[in-house]
Amino acid sequence: MNTELLTKTPEKVVEDLRKIVGQDWATCDPDLTKGYLYDETEPLLRPKANPACVVVRPGTPKEISEIVKYANRVLLPITVRGGATNVVAGAIPTQPSIILSMERLNQVVEMDEKDLMITLEAGATLTQLLETLKHQGRLFFPVHPGDEGAQIGGMVAENAGGTRAVKHGIMRNHVKALEVVLPTGEIVTLGGKLLKNNMGLDLLNLMIGSEGTLGIITKVTLRLYAKSKYSGTLLVSFDNYDDATNAVPDILQEGITPLAVEYMDRIISVKAAEQLKTTWPCQKGSVDLMFIVEEPTEDLLYSNSEQIVAICEKHHAVDSIIADTDKEQRRLLEIRSNAYGPYKERLADIMDAAVPPSALPKFFDEVNALSKKYNREVVSLGHIGDGNIHNFILGENGKLPENYEQLKEDIYKVAVKYGGTVTAEHGTGKTRKKHMPLQLPKREIELLYGIKKLFDPNAILSPGNIFD
Numbered sequence: 001m002n003t004e005l006l007t008k009t010p011e012k013v014v015e016d017l018r019k020i021v022g023q024d025w026a027t028c029d030p031d032l033t034k035g036y037l038y039d040e041t042e043p044l045l046r047p048k049a050n051p052a053c054v055v056v057r058p059g060t061p062k063e064i065s066e067i068v069k070y071a072n073r074v075l076l077p078i079t080v081r082g083g084a085t086n087v088v089a090g091a092i093p094t095q096p097s098i099i100l101s102m103e104r105l106n107q108v109v110e111m112d113e114k115d116l117m118i119t120l121e122a123g124a125t126l127t128q129l130l131e132t133l134k135h136q137g138r139l140f141f142p143v144h145p146g147d148e149g150a151q152i153g154g155m156v157a158e159n160a161g162g163t164r165a166v167k168h169g170i171m172r173n174h175v176k177a178l179e180v181v182l183p184t185g186e187i188v189t190l191g192g193k194l195l196k197n198n199m200g201l202d203l204l205n206l207m208i209g210s211e212g213t214l215g216i217i218t219k220v221t222l223r224l225y226a227k228s229k230y231s232g233t234l235l236v237s238f239d240n241y242d243d244a245t246n247a248v249p250d251i252l253q254e255g256i257t258p259l260a261v262e263y264m265d266r267i268i269s270v271k272a273a274e275q276l277k278t279t280w281p282c283q284k285g286s287v288d289l290m291f292i293v294e295e296p297t298e299d300l301l302y303s304n305s306e307q308i309v310a311i312c313e314k315h316h317a318v319d320s321i322i323a324d325t326d327k328e329q330r331r332l333l334e335i336r337s338n339a340y341g342p343y344k345e346r347l348a349d350i351m352d353a354a355v356p357p358s359a360l361p362k363f364f365d366e367v368n369a370l371s372k373k374y375n376r377e378v379v380s381l382g383h384i385g386d387g388n389i390h391n392f393i394l395g396e397n398g399k400l401p402e403n404y405e406q407l408k409e410d411i412y413k414v415a416v417k418y419g420g421t422v423t424a425e426h427g428t429g430k431t432r433k434k435h436m437p438l439q440l441p442k443r444e445i446e447l448l449y450g451i452k453k454l455f456d457p458n459a460i461l462s463p464g465n466i467f468d
């Protein structure tokens with residue numbers, strides 16, 4: 001890489017980029033670039049950003065293509081930046097880079113009601129998508145990672161998940177077409193408004209979850225669904241995680257698939273409520289399951305909710321609460337959304353392991369044993385319906401705690417032992433890549449590197465993400 005260009009003559013790079021995007025859209029002014037150096041990775045875990053960066057904000061795929069060709073010519077790395085809400089340092093430039101921000105490609109291109117699809121520019125945010133659908137009134141897009149500032153392109157690049165995967169899956173299940181600028185500058189369209197498409201190998205799915213390493217996504221077509229008319233939120237309390245986790249498969253086997261089934265250690269919910277100056281309604285027990293149920297009729301909503309409670313009672317639930325007003329539902333969801341709030345300043349790491357749901361009781365047992373072994377408090381919440389648990393490891397006096405690396409690695413090993421993953425939805429990025437060999441065999445990693453080389457022979461795109 002020719003990073004001296006950025007450390008010694010950044011003005012020259014800005015001048016070259018301005019020839020592509022116009023005067024206003026490239027800068028190396030540190031007052032302007034500093035806001036582009038970080039993302040939502042926990043501060044204690046963030047790699048140090050390299051400030052020798054130029055920020056470029058293109059307005060069209062053609063301009064992106066020209067920038068990429070330029071970067072290949074002069075050999076400069078590009079860090080792609082969406083909404084910067086990822087938590088694995090994917091948007092942090094750790095070496096002198098061109099930071100390519102997608103913020104100006106933010107239009108809703110087409111709402112296709114007949115085919116139930118929507119096409120957006122990649123820099124449109126989740127908020128924009130939800131607003132568009134609210135305005136339309138009848139259609140629904142299910143994937144919702146916690147931060148609505150995420151861009152649609154970023155959600156595709158991370159293959160985002162969230163609370164609703166148990167019913168609707170993850171981004172991969174809904175992306176039907178992508179327009180992508182390849183690392184060599186060609187613009188390609190992968191997929192189409194099709195439910196079936198078996199031509200060749202599936203490059204569309206290779207691009208989903210590629211974290212900015214195989215191409216720059218410029219346009220996304222998503223599948224939409226009819227909106228359910230009735231929704232309710234249930235809280236069911238248990239004395240222990242064993243009973244809580246064992247109840248969930250029985251509910252799913254009964255043919256009831258809630259929109260979300262969230263597990264929360266009670267201490268998290270109580271603190272999250274306190275921070276919002278409200279109270280968590282459950283008192284009995286020590287862990288809670290939050291069920292969000294959405295159904296096409298009111299009768300079905302009530303009968304399914306009653307059945308969920310009945311099944312939980314068979315698994316020794318000690319209390320249940322139904323939020324039957326919109327106001328109470330919103331209050332509970334707000335508390336759940338604030339789960340990270342009270343811990344934010346002290347968080348060393350939010351783990352993102354997943355195991356097959358049947359292995360969750362054993363996973364919890366072993367994580368608790370590790371927490372005792374290392375004398376470190378670990379609290380947990382997660383998307384229990386799909387086996388994805390976020391264990392919070394807390395920092396100590398503003399630093400990563402002693403034994404942090406060992407505790408983290410041991411939790412990863414437990415997940416992998418039960419057929420699970422180190423990272424279920426947050427991505428590999430820069431912070432989880434070191435542990436890839438715990439999960440993937442050598443040959444698989446070699447193939448990944450081979451694919452990267454084929455797409456990006458000069459390794460200019462999103463250096464440090466997934467690949468060394």
Ligand SMILES: Cc1cc2nc3c(=O)[nH]c(=O)nc-3n(C[C@H](O)[C@H](O)[C@H](O)COP(=O)(O)OP(=O)(O)OC[C@H]3O[C@@H](n4cnc5c(N)ncnc54)[C@H](O)[C@@H]3O)c2cc1C
Pocket residue numbers: 039040079080081082083084085086087089090091102122123144145146147149150151152153154155156157158159160161162163211212213215216217218340425426462465
């Ligand atoms: C409070 C909070 C809660 C969260 N909850 C969840 C959750 O429940 N589930 C979940 O899955 N995630 C969650 N996240 C993580 C995050 O919101 C998602 O990873 C999201 O998909 C990132 O989108 P973004 O636009 O912010 O991407 P960024 O953070 O900007 O980028 C993410 C990665 O994608 C690349 N990239 C971005 N845009 C493009 C593009 N157009 N083309 C190619 N590469 C691109 C970047 O280089 C980077 O590597 C949460 C984050 C926060 C802060």
